[in-house]
Amino acid sequence: MSRMTPLAIEDCPDPELRATLEHFVNTLGFVPNSLLTMQRVPAFAKAVVQMNRAVFAPDGLVDPGLKRLVAHMASFAAGCQYCKAHTSVSATRHGIDEQKMEAIYEYRTSPLFSDAESVALDYALAAGSVPNGVSDDLYDQLAEHWSEEEIVEILGVVCMFGVFNRWNDSMATPLEAEPIATAGALLGDKGWEIGKHVG
16 A cells, blocks of 8 residues: 555646656656656656766667666566566567566576666666675676666666665555556566555
8 A cells, every 4th residue: 555645746836847757658658656656746856867877878778678677677676566567668668579578587597688687677677676686706707798878777776676666665656557467467477476566
């Protein structure tokens, strides 16, 4: 059960933020309830949106679909069902086909994932864990496939979802209809469940 009711976008106390939140309708198809809760403190919500735009900038070096898979694995490490559902939607909206999304937890052995993708997902899982699991050996493996700029982008995704994972699990943010349907269809047989994220 949600601990704080998301405000309707029409009730946003800041007209600039209201326009900014509509950015998510274009990229995700809806405004996440996490941001509709955060908007109570507009400066905080604006900062989170600004970081999100930087992390997912269209001119980034790392494939936008892979970034969503990185976010998914970081959220898996954190145990956030809300963000696992959201990233299943955003990954499939950004070029990851459903078969690959369904195979996300077999990325080390699935032929659908390249060596570069697999090590990026290993890194996301380790970086999203508490305590942090990134070793020198893992970083060296990552650096064999990714440039320093690309590694910054990959870790930026993990850090962005660190904010969202903590926020959504602490607030028990209610999931929207599309992520519930997508995660249920693609990940339901792999242990995904709505958990506390009901309206």
